[in-house]
Amino acid sequence: MSTDFIVFILSVISIGSIAIGFSVYARERTNPANMFFAIFAISAGLWGGFGIIKYYAYVNWDYVPDTLYFTKFATAIIATAFFSLCLFSSSFPQGRLLLSKKMLIGKFILYMAVIVAIFIPGAVIVSDSFIEEGGVVAFQSAIEWGPFYWYLFAPFLFTCFLVGMGQLIKNYREAKDAFQKSQILYVSLGLGLSAGPGLILWFFLPQEYFWVARFSVFIFIALTAYAVLRHKFFTFRTAAAEFFTLVIGIFLFAQTVASFGDWREFAISGGLLVFVGFFGSLLITSVKHEVEHRRKLEEMTKRLTLANEHLEELDAIKSQFLSFASHQVKTPMTIIKGYVSLLQDDVETLSDEEIKDMSGKIRMATDRTISLVNNLLDLRRIEEGQMEYHMDAMDIVPLIRETFEDLRIVAENKKLSFTRELPDEAVSAQVDVIKIRQVFLNLIENALKYTNEGWVDVRLEKESDRTVLFTVRDSGLGMSDDAKKSIFKEIYRDSVVVKAIKGTGFGLYIAKHVVDAHGGEIWAESEGEGKGSAFFVRLPLDHAESVEKKDVVEN
Amino acid sequence: MTEAKNEKLKVLLFVEDEPDIVTLYKSTFERSGFSVDATDNGTAALERIAAYREKTGELPNVMVFDILLPDKISGMDVLREVRKYAEFDAIPIIMFTNFSSDEFRREIESMKNTRYMLKLEATPKQLVDEIKKMIGS
Numbered sequence: 001m002s003t004d005f006i007v008f009i010l011s012v013i014s015i016g017s018i019a020i021g022f023s024v025y026a027r028e029r030t031n032p033a034n035m036f037f038a039i040f041a042i043s044a045g046l047w048g049g050f051g052i053i054k055y056y057a058y059v060n061w062d063y064v065p066d067t068l069y070f071t072k073f074a075t076a077i078i079a080t081a082f083f084s085l086c087l088f089s090s091s092f093p094q095g096r097l098l099l100s101k102k103m104l105i106g107k108f109i110l111y112m113a114v115i116v117a118i119f120i121p122g123a124v125i126v127s128d129s130f131i132e133e134g135g136v137v138a139f140q141s142a143i144e145w146g147p148f149y150w151y152l153f154a155p156f157l158f159t160c161f162l163v164g165m166g167q168l169i170k171n172y173r174e175a176k177d178a179f180q181k182s183q184i185l186y187v188s189l190g191l192g193l194s195a196g197p198g199l200i201l202w203f204f205l206p207q208e209y210f211w212v213a214r215f216s217v218f219i220f221i222a223l224t225a226y227a228v229l230r231h232k233f234f235t236f237r238t239a240a241a242e243f244f245t246l247v248i249g250i251f252l253f254a255q256t257v258a259s260f261g262d263w264r265e266f267a268i269s270g271g272l273l274v275f276v277g278f279f280g281s282l283l284i285t286s287v288k289h290e291v292e293h294r295r296k297l298e299e300m301t302k303r304l305t306l307a308n309e310h311l312e313e314l315d316a317i318k319s320q321f322l323s324f325a326s327h328q329v330k331t332p333m334t335i336i337k338g339y340v341s342l343l344q345d346d347v348e349t350l351s352d353e354e355i356k357d358m359s360g361k362i363r364m365a366t367d368r369t370i371s372l373v374n375n376l377l378d379l380r381r382i383e384e385g386q387m388e389y390h391m392d393a394m395d396i397v398p399l400i401r402e403t404f405e406d407l408r409i410v411a412e413n414k415k416l417s418f419t420r421e422l423p424d425e426a427v428s429a430q431v432d433v434i435k436i437r438q439v440f441l442n443l444i445e446n447a448l449k450y451t452n453e454g455w456v457d458v459r460l461e462k463e464s465d466r467t468v469l470f471t472v473r474d475s476g477l478g479m480s481d482d483a484k485k486s487i488f489k490e491i492y493r494d495s496v497v498v499k500a501i502k503g504t505g506f507g508l509y510i511a512k513h514v515v516d517a518h519g520g521e522i523w524a525e526s527e528g529e530g531k532g533s534a535f536f537v538r539l540p541l542d543h544a545e546s547v548e549k550k551d552v553v554e555n
Numbered sequence: 556m557t558e559a560k561n562e563k564l565k566v567l568l569f570v571e572d573e574p575d576i577v578t579l580y581k582s583t584f585e586r587s588g589f590s591v592d593a594t595d596n597g598t599a600a601l602e603r604i605a606a607y608r609e610k611t612g613e614l615p616n617v618m619v620f621d622i623l624l625p626d627k628i629s630g631m632d633v634l635r636e637v638r639k640y641a642e643f644d645a646i647p648i649i650m651f652t653n654f655s656s657d658e659f660r661r662e663i664e665s666m667k668n669t670r671y672m673l674k675l676e677a678t679p680k681q682l683v684d685e686i687k688k689m690i691g692s
Contacts, residue, residue, distance in 0.1 A: 327653060327654070330653040331573055331576070333675060334576060334674040338580070339579065341679060341680065342579075342583065342680075345678075361578075
């Protein structure tokens, strides 16, 4: 094999390694695996690069460089390459350094020792280096190694290789998916088949075959780069376009440099180089464009799918709401229809007392229907985020008194003791009068509904200068601890419609929403089932400085 | 309105959780000559059925169940339990509900001596008439 050809190929490989290193790093800068790989590939590239520069300087300009210094530098770079190789293997592909701290520190100390040993004066690792006059190793200087070459340098490289290999096997075993496994397989293959044998060849072949090691290392770099970049299919396409353009460019560049002196060939190669550069960059741009386009398309499809799912969910909620709402309305309608038909059929035989009682029940069921419809509409508004509040400063005492009086007939019908205790002075708060009235009404109505005998007591008291507390207590059904927690949650969203429809507490869900919007609190207490309940609403008092009317629109 | 003057009152097991509907129908049934045993949940209803089987409870002449009940046991569950035993075949059951479901309707109507009625579509008088027709009095 002609020396020129080997040098040419090595130039390509060196520049290629550096390019791949940068390219992998640029893909994912924050990933340590990418960074370590880049250091490795660039080091490997520089290693070759130094040899080539030295060769050109010697052959073309008869310059005999300070070979010893060159060699020391190249040796340090090899040590760096293997150290980063070891770090890369332990952080690929998950992107976290998995090496134990002890091992990491040990390796680092060893690395520093190698570097120091290379550069300190004296023949510790590199004893001498010279270029043999007309020797067979045309571009490579002959090197004489010092004693630490075998005692420190070689063990360092081999342990880096072995630790890296071991870590890869461990990562392979722990890899979660088949894809990561295949990535690790590529890297291990590259490391095992090329870097390993390359290392052995380097140490045990005669010096004139040094270049073989560089070839084998390049195989590893190429395979690893493929494995690293492959996990993003689209970006790999861009990387491939860049890579091939670069390789062709490098070949042409090398050819151009080599033909320096032969102007005709120089012009052709140079022209081709410009041509490839121009169209190559066009190709890369268009591939990047397409990749970006597809990525956007994919993203859009994902977003559309999500939006569609959301719509389907809303649709399901809507139809559940509809069946919930219609069922809710059916109950009071059944009662109204029942009593009206009894009155129609039996009017002659019914006593005045019975007729009065039935009319009272019809009135109650009618009220219940009305408040039900109002609640359903509010529920809908809350769902759609369109509940609007019109806040005004007002005295809430008369409001509660009126609500209480409206419900007196219900208490009388059920023969319950129905009492209230309200302050004599005005209690002013910023409220949406219609909505807050609905809250008071719901709470008192519920107490009356779930109390079959005994009493219901309503009170309002100032707690401090800042808050007022509204309380409804009853001797009714009471509730469990679980119920206390869940009663303020909306109920019709349950997956089982049958179960959901049964819920009647959605007035409390609305109440919570309304009280929250007023900057207040709502909660329930009960000693347990059968032991009565108490419901509390705490509202902030209105202060003179904040009397100005404010409208709150919810979103 | 009392029609069962000379005989023992007919017993009706009524499973319904809505208090206002219980009040309305209980008084209607009683006016039509029934003794009403009312309960507002599925668990209690199943206990009644168990008691009938052990002969510790008085067997009713007719049963009226709502479908949607507060605890996990629905009126359908109670119905299925009752219809497992041939000893209750002669007792008519009316599923009286506002829960409209073709699936339930088919299941109910495939059973012996069992009817499905929507509350809103019937008046109290129509329900009582249907019951009387079913128990043949």
